[in-house]
Amino acid sequence: MTDEEKAIAWCEDLIVQSKEIMPQCSDALKAELAEQMEFAETALSTLRDRIARQNPRPLTLDELRKMDGEPVWLKDGIGEGWFLASAVVGSKIYFCEKSITIGEPISECGKTWLAYRTKPEPPERS
Template identity: 35%
Template sequence: MTREELQSAIQDFWDEAFHCSKHEISDTSKAIALECMMDAAKQELPLTLEDLKQMEGEPVWVEASGITKYGRYAIVDSVYVEDKILYLRRDYPCIGYGELWLAYRSKPKEENT
């Protein structure tokens, strides 16, 4: 699922849940469900360099863009946002982050095609 598909699904839920009079769901329940959906969506999306900067010392799943079979877990060592470089502990630097490399909180689920 792409970022755009996730954003569209969240927007559809928002529109349906908060603007349709057919539902008898409380606003609190709707807000909780929406928050859970957004948290789940965040788990599937690539981390931004700003996210990674807050995760120094933590494990992430790293893979070359489009080459998932060489993905691996690594520890975030440091991040240089301006240069788009993710440094991993005892590993190669991921130069061109966001274009050539991506990192996730956990290994992405494989899509059934």
């Protein structure tokens, strides 16, 4: 288990335990627990985002179809960069950038091109 995974488990446990004991607490302690739970939720979100950036998984076609107008990191045989998911027309899915529109074959998703929510980070060198 990585340090990030341990921290996530700790935050999740803190939230569960806080919810369990909250009904028996004084108002002052309830307020403090609520604040701690809010900090834990923020930490969870930050840790999960970090893990997603370090080890992103390619988006599925179903996910891409729901991302109309949202940014994606597109990588194909020509290059890579930020694009906006645009539309599915026929057998292609389109991505737009300032000056160009790219139509990628749906059947080649995961084979000749990939799309991500975040830009993949290069692996750390040891």
